[in-house]
Amino acid sequence: xxxxxxxxxxVFAQYxxxxxxxxxxLEQHLNTCENCRREWNAYLALSETLALDPxxxxxxNLLAASRLRLDEALDAMPPRSVTQRFSANAxxxxxxxxxxxxxxxxxxxxxxLGGNALTRYQVRHLPLRGGPVVISHPTQGAIASVSxxxxxxxxxxxxxxxxxxxxxxxxxxMSDPEIRNLLLLGTKLAANSQxxxxxxxxxAYECRAGHACGSSDGPxxxxxxxxxxxxxxxxxxxxxxxxxxxxxxxxxxxxEDVHVRDAxxxxxxxxxxxxxxxxxxxxxxxxxxxxxxxxxxxxVSAEDANPAVRNASYQVLQSASDIE
Numbered sequence: 001x002x003x004x005x006x007x008x009x010x011v012f013a014q015y016x017x018x019x020x021x022x023x024x025x026l027e028q029h030l031n032t033c034e035n036c037r038r039e040w041n042a043y044l045a046l047s048e049t050l051a052l053d054p055x056x057x058x059x060x061n062l063l064a065a066s067r068l069r070l071d072e073a074l075d076a077m078p079p080r081s082v083t084q085r086f087s088a089n090a091x092x093x094x095x096x097x098x099x100x101x102x103x104x105x106x107x108x109x110x111x112x113l114g115g116n117a118l119t120r121y122q123v124r125h126l127p128l129r130g131g132p133v134v135i136s137h138p139t140q141g142a143i144a145s146v147s148x149x150x151x152x153x154x155x156x157x158x159x160x161x162x163x164x165x166x167x168x169x170x171x172x173x174m175s176d177p178e179i180r181n182l183l184l185l186g187t188k189l190a191a192n193s194q195x196x197x198x199x200x201x202x203x204a205y206e207c208r209a210g211h212a213c214g215s216s217d218g219p220x221x222x223x224x225x226x227x228x229x230x231x232x233x234x235x236x237x238x239x240x241x242x243x244x245x246x247x248x249x250x251x252x253x254x255x256e257d258v259h260v261r262d263a264x265x266x267x268x269x270x271x272x273x274x275x276x277x278x279x280x281x282x283x284x285x286x287x288x289x290x291x292x293x294x295x296x297x298x299x300v301s302a303e304d305a306n307p308a309v310r311n312a313s314y315q316v317l318q319s320a321s322d323i324e
Contacts, residue, residue: 047238193239204249240273
């Protein structure tokens with residue numbers, strides 16, 4: 001992934017809009033590119049600052065009403081004349097004629113417009129359905145949008161097509177594949193930080209209990225799927241509470257899994273939360289003899305701006321020296 005693509009993906013990832021296909025390439029790029037990682041950390045810091053103020057989620061009724069008003073506004077726009085359409089597309093047509101690939105694009109666009117016009121014509125001439133309107137019970141979900149309205153000529157009878165927002169839930173053990181897949185999606189695609197925190201906490205519980213959290217010889221990252229989820233949450237989630245839950249689940253694997261150790265060291269050096277960095281120092285205490293761990297602790301104990309973090313790092317270094 002190029003840095004330009006990574007910059008765009010970072011923005012989408014911060015708002016939870018990045019597709020699963022691009023998430024892993026972004027994570028791999030951030031592991032190798034210092035500039036993009038600084039950009040990511042800057043977004044994390046901004047997210048943490050914004051998270052200090054409570055955010056009120058819009059109600060489903062408000063969303064449905066907003067979509068309805070948007071559709072009405074779009075329908076109210078007057079159609080452009082043939083002259084206006086020709087003038088707006090004149091320079092684009094000239095560009096299409098400069099080469100065969102562009103000409104193919106032009107032909108594709110003409111076909112699309114023709115098919116769209118044909119579809120609109122067919123829809124306008126559909127026969128109207130008779131019979132009364134059947135409305136489902138309001139408790140089945142809020143109305144998301146109105147997809148169609150038809151009126152019987154010379155009559156007060158109308159038929160309205162609409163869509164509802166119907167939330168669903170499922171219960172079961174994490175050993176069930178469906179439950180596990182939904183839980184893993186919750187660690188990345190949850191609507192709010194509280195839901196992500198609970199999802200990561202459930203994964204952390206499984207890992208601390210040794211349930212299907214994998215061995216240290218897994219592919220690519222050296223971790224199982226659950227352990228990889230915790231590592232990614234520690235590195236990229238914008239909520240300090242979620243990152244603390246991820247650390248909690250990774251604690252039993254710091255000594256045996258070098259990839260987990262690297263993620264904890266990265267949190268120690270770069271995380272903006274004092275609680276996360278203090279927890280990371282505590283987790284690194286059993287592996288204080290490792291050269292990379294000692295070097296990171298020396299740097300933090302000598303240069304960090306937070307006195308509590310400096311003191312905690314120094315104490316772990318002293319403990320490691322006593323053991324040696």
